[in-house]
Amino acid sequence: MAGERTFRSGDDVGVLARLRERVDDVARRSPARLTLMVFASVIAVVTALLSLPIATASGDRAPFADALFTATSAVCVTGLVTVDTAVYWSTFGQAVILIGIQIGGLGVMTLASILGLAVSRRIGLTQKLLAAAETKTTRLGEVGSLVRVVLVTIAVLESALFVVLLPKYLLLGLSPGTAIWHAAFQSVSIFNNAGFIIEVGGLGAYVGDWWMNLPIIVGGFVGALGFPAILSIAGSWRRPRHWSLHAKLTLATSTVLYVVGTVVIGAMEWANPRSFGALPVADRILAALLAGGTPRSSGFSTVDIGTMSEATWLVQDALMFVGGGSASTAGGIKVTTFAVMVLAILAESRGDPDIEAFGRRIAPGVLRVAIAVAFVGATMVGAGTxxxxxxxxxxxxxxxxxxxxxxxxxxxxxxxxxxxxxxxKYVLVALMFAGRIGTMTLAAALALRDRRRVIRLPEERPTIG
Amino acid sequence: MAGERTFRSGDDVGVLARLRERVDDVARRSPARLTLMVFASVIAVVTALLSLPIATASGDRAPFADALFTATSAVCVTGLVTVDTAVYWSTFGQAVILIGIQIGGLGVMTLASILGLAVSRRIGLTQKLLAAAETKTTRLGEVGSLVRVVLVTIAVLESALFVVLLPKYLLLGLSPGTAIWHAAFQSVSIFNNAGFIIEVGGLGAYVGDWWMNLPIIVGGFVGALGFPAILSIAGSWRRPRHWSLHAKLTLATSTVLYVVGTVVIGAMEWANPRSFGALPVADRILAALLAGGTPRSSGFSTVDIGTMSEATWLVQDALMFVGGGSASTAGGIKVTTFAVMVLAILAESRGDPDIEAFGRRIAPGVLRVAIAVAFVGATMVGAGTxxxxxxxxxxxxxxxxxxxxxxxxxxxxxxxxxxxxxxxKYVLVALMFAGRIGTMTLAAALALRDRRRVIRLPEERPTIG
Ligand SMILES: [K+]
Ligand SMILES: [K+]
Known part of the structure; x- marks a missing residue:
């Protein structure tokens, strides 16, 4: 018996060891592929859970397309829905969605931070892992401590949102249990820029409510900066000169886009009787302050987008496409991609040989990555459309x-x-998945294949434009 | 008397000399600005002529907006019209349009060739002119002979189109005079990718007519390659290995886009009963062969675009935006711009440090110009929309x-x-003018300001995507 048990146990250990070795192998060869597999697995589990009858308020089994769509939207922190989150799903279903959001946002943030740093340092995770194996946990420990910092930061910021929102829900007359549930859901949804809401009837009732809107505006903005930027800024809070170029570029571009978005959308909808025009002036200002930021990140909205003008939609299209910061909970091609392209054009128009920002020269290879990300993004949007x-x-x-x-x-x-x-719906599912995984995977894949050719070909300049 | 005459004559010479000096000065400082001024002047003259009562068929004075729009459309070889060219304008008006097209196409081609070569060689026209002044006409003679080659090539190719089209119009039953007029107008309109037609009722009647369509397809394709490419290919016709990288890239990309456009548009409209679906199979093939090429250049169409599906419009949007060859009669961001960006992405995904094509390395600075052209183009389209x-x-x-x-x-x-x-209409006028002048002016302005900084800043890589 003992021998048999030992044998089985040894066999189990063998299977586990082989699995771990397999995962390590994938991680070593292509961390991007590992991210992709992890994400697909999480979406599959959330889809399965949302397919249970207890996940819906009616007790009926949700159609596969809706379960998959909602799971993908949650794990990819998108917020597009085919059914009303507040009404269609049971509290169990909503809890599954919440966990999906937290894992999706968490996973992307930590993984993307690691991958992002790997990319930005031109040192692949492979090399890091190999180096860690050689130097015995020195570098792997570095990665581990980074993940720990990220987890602590998430806990702190989500708790802060929770503390701000809980009294609000209690004042609205909810029972303490329900208020805690709503405040928790909303805090996670806000910080992860998920855009899911469990308020029946949506956020329309809170269009003039500063207490409800400010956490969304501020929390979403911070979450959309991305971890590399947040950590750099938090690391030397009082000395902006010490922030990384990435943090400065992300914060500056995000701020400019937020101000432009707020002013332009506010101005264009100000007198539209179907949207802002129907509101008191103070509410219009708050609605504009919200509408200027959410296209780039969370997707929360207090005014029905369907009532806005087509011109406003086009402005929102542009803001959404640019998106938030790298390795953040926001999507899009990322503000640094946009900023590097704008800086390249400015440098070209001035005849400067280098692309510069904040007293730093930006490596020419960065521009190539930016073009790849923007061009592939535009192609995905074109193909999806x-x-x-x-x-x-x-x-x-x-x-x-x-x-x-x-x-x-x-x-x-x-x-x-x-x-x-x-x-x-499946096309949108593919877009959400590709959009969340895509540019990051691409960036990682690009930086990890730093193969150099020995022979360089003779140079020639084709005419452009 | 004689003294007075001499005095006046001397004064005239003085004014002329000062004017020439002024033009030389502008040309020396900014050939791009000169191009812009020349174009604006030509458009103003054509607008004035089209504003004469004899320019319209009815004898009424055309509204200013229509005269300006038609003049801009003609000189910028666009082909968009607010009034039916065949019906609204008199023969005098049509002749003015024809001359506008010829000057517009000619001017752009010769000027753009010079500017294009200046850009591609990274030697500004200023330097060329200065060099010519120093070395006494050696280099200026070079520019002059280039213009002469261009003029001869235009004459040869337009004559070839005329010879092919004249019998067609005679067979259609037109009087010799009218047939010559139609063949001449159509030849100029085709080679210059102008898209203007003086056939009453449009080209719809010729949807299955290969004799009418093939000159449009072939003539438009050649005109859209652009002079640098045409001259390089014509210069060593039998030895493709000797063609310039620019010519190879332009020809290859144009061909790929033509085939893709034809197949995709043909497939998408094949069964659409409002467009291709109403035609016999042979006519559908010809309609697809025409529709695959014209979005990138001439804008001729035998099937009403309004009857096509929105998906086809989107494909046409993409093809139009890419456009034709540099320094050609076609517009858009240009095929080389598109090709360089695609090559950059391929290089990045393979981890190659260099962008390569046809056994040549493409200078990194070219990519920056490409991004500037594409990004500014997208911005203009966004703002116009x-x-x-x-x-x-x-x-x-x-x-x-x-x-x-x-x-x-x-x-x-x-x-x-x-x-x-x-x-x-004025917005479209501005877009036509900017689109025709813009990217080229930009490219010229960029290459002419090759100011170098002595101090290089420290390098840092922000995270992208
Ligand atoms: K979102
Ligand atoms: K045209």
Whole structure:
């Protein structure tokens, strides 16, 4: 018996060891592929849980397309929904969504931070892991402590949001248990820029409520900066000169885009009687302050996007496409990608040989990564839009909006997602997954294959433009 | 008397000399600005001529907005029209348009060739002119002979089109005089990718007519390659290995985009009963062969674009935005811009330090120019689209199409241009002008300001994507 047990136990250890070795192997060869597999697995589990009858309020089994869509939207912290989160799902279903958001946001942030640092240092995770194996945990310990810092920061910031929101929900008259549940859900949803809400009837009732809106605006902005930027800024809070170039660039671009978004959307909707025009002036200002930031990140909205003008949709399309910071809970091509391209154009127009920002020269290779990210992003959006135009009878304005919202994991909607055929829902699922995983995986894959050629070909300049 | 005459003559010479000196000065300081001034002047003259009562068929004075729009469309070889060229304008008016097209196409081609070569060699025209002044006409003679080659090539190719088309018009039953006029107008319009037609009722009647379509397809394709490419290919016709990288890249990309455009548009409209689906199979093939090429250049169309699906419009949007070859009669961001960005992404994904094509390394600075051209182009299209959405009640699908068509000087239309308010017409006028002048001026301005900084800043890599 003992011998048999030992044998079995040894066998189990063998299987586990082999599995761990397998994971290590994938991680060593391609951390990007590992991220992708982890994400797909989490989405599969959340889909399975949301497919249980107890996950819905009615007790009926959710259709597969809706379960998959909601799971992907949660884990990819998007916020697009085919069914009303507040009404369709049971508290169990909502809890599954919350956990999906937290794992999705957490996983992406920690993994993306590691990958992001790997990319930015031009040292692949492979090399890091190998180095750690050689030097016995020195460097791997570094990675481990980074993850620990990230987890602590998430806990601190989400707790802060919770503490601010809980009294609000209690004042609204909810029972303590319900208030705690709502404050917890909202805190996680805000910090992870998920855009899911469990308020029945949506946020429309809170359009003029500063207590409800400010946490969304501030929490979403901070979450959308991304961990490399947050840690750099938090690390030397009082000395902005010591912040990394990445942190400075992210904060500056995010701020400029937030101000531009707020002013432009506010101005364009100010007199629209179907949207802001129907509100008192103070509420219009708050609605603009919210609407200026959420396209780039959380996708929360107190005013129905469907009532806004097509011109505003186009501005939101642009903001969503740019998105938030690298290794953040926001999506899009990222503010640094946008900033590097703008700086490159400014440098070119001035005839400067170098791209510069904040007293630093930006390595020319960075520009190539930026173009790859932006171009591949535009191609994904184009292909997704084409697919939805073919699959539905909808027009370009609403299709482009929903496709960019999915790709940029923003979650704003003109309202078409619930009406889409399953085929179109699957296209959005693919876009959310690719948008969340894509550019980061690409960046990682690019930096990890730093193969150099020995022979350089003769140079020639084709005419451009 | 004699003294007075001499005095006056001397004064005249003085004014002329001062004017020439002034032009030389502008040319020396900024050839791009000279191009811009020349274009604006030509458009002003054509607008004035089209404003004469004899320019219209009815004898009424054309509204200023229509005269300006038509003049800009002609000189910028676009082909968008607010009024039907065949019906609204008199033969005098049509002749003015024809001359506008020829000067516009000619001027752009010769000037752009010079500027293009200046850009590609990283030697500004200023330096060339200064060098010519120093070495006494050696280099200026070079520029002069280039212009002569261009003029001869235009004459040869337009004559070839005329010879092919004249019998066609005679067979259609036109009187010799009318047939010559139609063949001449069509030849100039085709080679210059202008897209203007003087056939009453448009080209719809010729949808299955290979004799009418093939000159448009072939002539438009050659004209859209651009002079640097045409001259390089013509210079060593039998030895493709000797063609410049620019010529190879332009020809390869143009061919790939033509095949992709033809297959995709053909497939998407094949069964559309409102467009290709209503035609016999042979006609559908010819319609696809035409529709695959014209979005990138001429803007001729035998099938009403308004009857095509929105998905096809999106494909056409993409093709129009890319456009034709540098220093050609086609517009857009140019095929080399597109090719360089695709090559950069391929190089990045393979981890190659260099961007390569046809056994040559592409200078890193070229990529920066490409990004500037593409990014500024996208910004112009975005701004124009936003303006039209604000100024009209039209939807994004048709607005985006018309704006890209104007910016890319393509001239395809879903049919909204004649219905636009004057304010929106002026936006399209600005887009046509900027699209025709813009990227080229930009490229020239960029290459001419090759200021180098002595102090280089320390390098840092922000995270991208
Ligand atoms: K979101
Ligand atoms: K054209």
């Amino acid at each position: 084409l697919a939805l135009l073919v699959l539905t009878d909808l027009h370009l304005d609403v299709v482009l909006f929903e496709v960019i919202s999915a790709f940029a994991t923003c979650g704003l909607s003109t309202g078409i997602t619930p009406t889409l055929p399953d085929s179109a | 936003l303006a039209l959405l604000v100024l009209t009640d039209l939807h994004l699908d048709v607005v985006l199409f018309e704006v890209i068509s104007a910016f890319a000087t393509c001239g395809l239309s879903t049919g909204i241009t004649p219905t636009l308010p004057d304010s929106a």
